[in-house]
Every structure is written in C-alpha cells, then in structure tokens.
Amino acid sequence: MDEREPMLRTEGLSKHFGGLAAVREVALACRVEELHAVIGPNGAGKTTLINLLSGDLAPTAGRILVAGKDVTGLPAHRISRLGVGRSYQKTNIFLPFTGFENCRLSAQSRLQPSMRFFAPAHAHAPTRAAAERALAMAGLEGRAGVVAAALSHGEQRQLEIAMTLATAPRLLLLDEPLAGMGAEESARIVELLKRLRAEHAILLVEHDMDAVFAVADTLTVMVDGAVLATGSPDAIRANRAVQEAYLGSNEADIVSK
Amino acid sequence: MSAAAPGRRAPVAGVAVLLVCLAALLLMPLGVDKFYVQLVTKMMIMAVFAMSLDLLIGFTGLVSFGHAAYFGVAGYVLAYAAPQYQAASLWVSLPLAMAVSGLLALVIGLFVLRTSGVYFIMVTLAFAQMLYFVFHDTKLAGGTDGVYIYVRPDAALGEWAGGWKPFDLENFVHLYYVVLVLLVLTWIFLRRVIDSPFGRVIAGIKVNEPRMRSLGYATFRYKLASFVIAGTLAGMAGYFAAAQFGFVNPDMLGWHLSGSAIMMVILGGMGTLGGAALGAFMMMLLELLFQGLTKHWQLLMGGSIVGVALLLPHGLLGTVAAWWGRRVAAKDSERTDG
Ligand SMILES: Nc1ncnc2c1ncn2[C@@H]1O[C@H](COP(=O)(O)OP(=O)(O)OP(=O)(O)O)[C@@H](O)[C@H]1O
Ligand SMILES: [Mg+2]
DSSP states (O other): OOTTSOSEEEEEEEEEETTEEEEEEEOOEEOTTEEEEEEOSTTSSHHHHHHHHHTSSOOSEEEEEETTEEOTTOOHHHHHHTTEEEEOSSOOOOTTSBHHHHHHHHHHHHHSOSOOOSSOGGGOHHHHHHHHHHHHHTTOGGGTTSBGGGSOHHHHHHHHHHHHHHTOOSEEEEESTTTTOOHHHHHHHHHHHHHHTTTOEEEEEOSOHHHHHHHOSEEEEEETTEEEEEEOHHHHHHOHHHHHHHTTSTTHHHHHO | OOOSSTTOSOOHHHHHHHHHHHHHHHHHHHHSOHHHHHHHHHHHHHHHHHHHHHHHHTTTOOOOSOTHHHHHHHHHHHHHHSOTTSOOBHHHHHHHHHHHHHHHHHHHHHHHTTSOTHHHHHHHHHHHHHHHHHHHHSGGGTGGGOEEOOSOOBOOOOGGGTTOOSOOTTSHHHHHHHHHHHHHHHHHHHHHHHHSHHHHHHHHHHHHHHHHHHTTOOHHHHHHHHHHHHHHHHHHHHHHHHHHHTEEOGGGGSHHHHHHHHHHHHHHOTTOSHHHHHHHHHHHHHHHHHHHHOTTHHHHHHHHHHHHHHHOTTHHHHHHHHHHHHHHHHHHHHHHHO
C-alpha cells in the first residue's frame, strides 16, 4: 500500500432509494491515527453512508477504496474480512447468546477456521482471550455471562461496540455508538476512542456534539445526502454554511460555541 | 464464568433420563415380541430422520419442507443397487445411498438457499415434489407401484476379512441393534457438530444472519454445509427404512412424510436434538394408539398436535429445557446476590 493512501477513501459515492438521493457524490478519506466524525441532522444520510462503506448496501454510483483496494460492490462479509468493522445505530446483536458468546463468535470469524465440525468451539484459547479483551474494552467484563437479551439498553450498546472490536478491524465504522448510553459509559467509550485512534482509522457518526468535538480530528457535515463541509473542528465551528444549516436545531449552539 | 455456552452444563437429571432410555432400548428386544422390536426399529429410524431435520430447523433456522426427498432417494438407491433376488453389499450400497442424498442436497441447496422465509419453505417443497413426480410418473423405478427389495443388504466383509459377516440384517434383532447404534452415533455426531466452530456459526445465522455477514461470515456456505449434512443423514435413515420395509415407493419422498418430520421436530422441541428423537417416538406411538381407537385417527392426531403446539410452544423437551434453564438462572442469581 502506498504510504499516503488513506485507509478509507470514497469518490462520488451515491445511493438512491427510488427517487430519493440518500447519499450524493460523497468524497471523503480517513487515515490510520485519524478520527473522522460525520455529523448532520436526522435523515442526512449518515447511516446510509456507513451501510455503503460496510457493504450492507450496494452504491448506485461512485467508488470505495479500502487501503487502496477497490471494494465497491463487494458483499459485506468480504469487506469485513479486509479489516473493516462496523457497529449499528440500531442495536444488532445475538440476543439469545451471552455477552461472551456474542464476542467469541465475532472473534472466531478472524481467529479460527469455522468449517470445523468436531473440535468444541470453546476450546480455542486465543478466541476466548480476544472475546474477553473486547468485552473489557467496552466495559462489560463483569457481564460476560449474562444473556444479551437480559442486558440493559446501555449495556447492549456497549456489547455492540465490543463485538465490532472483537473482529480486530483496522478501519472502524461506528454509527452513533453513544446513543442510549449513560454519561459514565459514554465517557468511557470516548476515552476508548482516543486510545483506539493510535492504531485505527475511525469513522464516527455521532449526535453528541460534546463528544464529537472532544475526539474528532476531522469533521464532515452532511445535509440532505451531500457533504456540506469538511475540515478541522475549528474550521467547521467557524463555517458559515454549517451554522446556517444547523440554525434552529438544538445542535446549533454547540456547533457555534 | 457461567453459561458461556448454552446447554453446557448438562443437567444431571437429563443425563440420568438419557441413560435410562438407552438402557431400556438396549434391553427391550430381550423381553418383547417381534412386532414391537420391529416397531421400535422403525421409530428409531424416524428419530434419526427427525434429528437430521432438526439440524436445519432447530439449529440453522431453515424450515425445509422437502426433507423426505433425501430420505426417499436413498431408499431408491438401495433398490437400484440390489440385484433382483440378491442382496446388495451394505458396505457399498449404504455409502452410495448417503452420497447420492448428500449430492442431491448439495445441488438443491445451491438453488433453495438463495431464498429465505416462506419462499424457502415453498421452494424446498417444490423440489421434493418434482422428484416425487419423477418417480411417480416415469417407469424409472416402478412408477406408483414402487419396487420391492427382496433381500436385505448383506453385511459380509470382503475377501480380506475372509467374508466375515459381523451381523445379519435379515435377523430382526440384529437390525434393531444396528439401527440403535446408528441412532446413538447420529446423536453424538450432531452434538459435536453443534458445539463446533461450525455449529456456533449456524446458530448465529439462525439468530441474526445479516450480523453474521457483517462479522465476516460467508453465510451461504455454512447453510449449504448444514443442508448437505442433514440430507446425508436423512439418506442414512431412508436407506434403513427401505431395508426394513423391503419396499420403496414414491410416498417415501412425498410432502406428507416431509410434513410429518416437521411435526416430529416441533412436537419434541426444535433445537434440542433429543426432542426431535422424542417427537418421532411420540408421533408414531400416538398414531398407533389412535389407529386402534377409531378410523378417524388422523383427526385425533391433528388435534393433539395442535394441543401440544398451544400448551407447550417449545415442544416437549424444549419446555423442560427452558424450565431447567430458568431454574439454573434463578440459582445463579441467588448465589451472586447472597
Ligand atoms: N432502505 C431504505 N429505503 C428507502 N429509504 C431509505 C432507506 N434507508 C434510509 N432511507 C432514507 O434515506 C434518508 C437517509 O437516511 P439515514 O438513515 O441514512 O439518515 P441518518 O443521517 O442516519 O439519520 P439519523 O441521524 O436519524 O440516524 C432518509 O430520508 C431515510 O428515510
Ligand atoms: Mg442514522
């Protein structure tokens, strides 16, 4: 890979749902050691953008490059295996499994050949260790044995992140990881993001502006599917168009403060 | 850490019940008439068939409505493999029958696994019915009348073993014990598969397939493998059914049998394996019981299945397992609280 080639790069990325252009001509990049936050009002197309990047949806037009490799149109599992991990805005976990098993199954995807029919899955120590690590990172170490359905909403949000980390991705796509979390857990995840930045490229979609401005190196503002502005947090704060786009919404004062 | 894997803590009572059942099955031929030995042989064959379907329904989340196809085709393979009035070699014809069923499952799986939900149910049914009509409407293998298998497969080993014959399938007690061994082996095999990395993947697919994909699993491949394993085991059951009855006809691959197998799995409890076997025994016992009572026995049969479905939504064994799970969980929380 070219040293200067970012971990993630998109060109003219678009997605249409019938007549609705949910994502239009989005070009952005994200490097290792960079936390790139994407903000924007409800319905701006942030989740759709992440769905395109993770392969959950196929783009209508444009290109996606992961570490310089064109992954446009690849199925989600292939993109995942290139080192892309995503979390979901709407909690998407295995409810009947324990927290541990949720993470163990995630780690198994990378650490264990899965077309094995006889050895017990749980005997594989590296996978277990990776699962425990991921749970601890997300602050769930004490809750490993609890069935996911019995976890609190906030804990399920933490588990969502732990599962994503358990696949040891190089590029993290996080869709509103803090939504539904208590203040304490939020603070913990923000600290985690700061630590993860050292070795990962992180694309963060988040409504919590305090958190965003605390951790982001780069900010992209999306409105109506298109990029309104991209730049450093300070540049975005000072941006007229951004201030106007947020005028009247409760995020306005945070952006302009 | 507790309960990292569901069902990991085998309840002592469960193991005890299992051992008692096994002992009863082992001793039974010593004490009862030929009729009952043959009846239980038939039940055990259906139990293997039902467990193979439970791998799909209960453990992969695939409700196949065409599982009899793999059962019936293996029966036809035996009928073809046996020269008329002579025995086919067990050691050649059994692997052949299972391979044909497995291959058929592979080919059909490649098509049907592209669909899901109600469409999957319909398409599996459609494929099985297509095969049914191939045997029903062509002179390929006796048409509607079917084919007789006059002599049961021969278990004699080759020249290298001096033609030694470890057992004789014409002997109904021998056949009984061979089928019992296969039942136990199938159970052990499937238990291991379920606890394996593969087994965890299909369990994940059953619960949340899109999430499995985004974790990096090519889910189609695992569903196909599960479909082939289930088809191959159904083939083993169908082979012994044909050997026991001495007769195959198109009904062996019809939707009626596919439907019965689904009911066995539901009656016993999906995703419990032992439940599927129990369901097979229960279905056939009820059938026998009601047939003796009235000629409208099908009505009673349907009624009792509806009854079980309403009263025990997790099936017989599923309900017991769920109750046990709650008990263990309650004890756990007592321990951590106190
Ligand atoms: N599968 C779909 N089919 C049709 N329209 C869709 C689909 N997914 C999203 N949309 C539409 O695309 C637009 C963008 O939605 P998206 O979920 O990406 O917004 P968002 O920025 O994530 O919003 P939020 O902040 O509320 O999560 C919305 O108008 C939404 O209704
Ligand atoms: Mg969203």
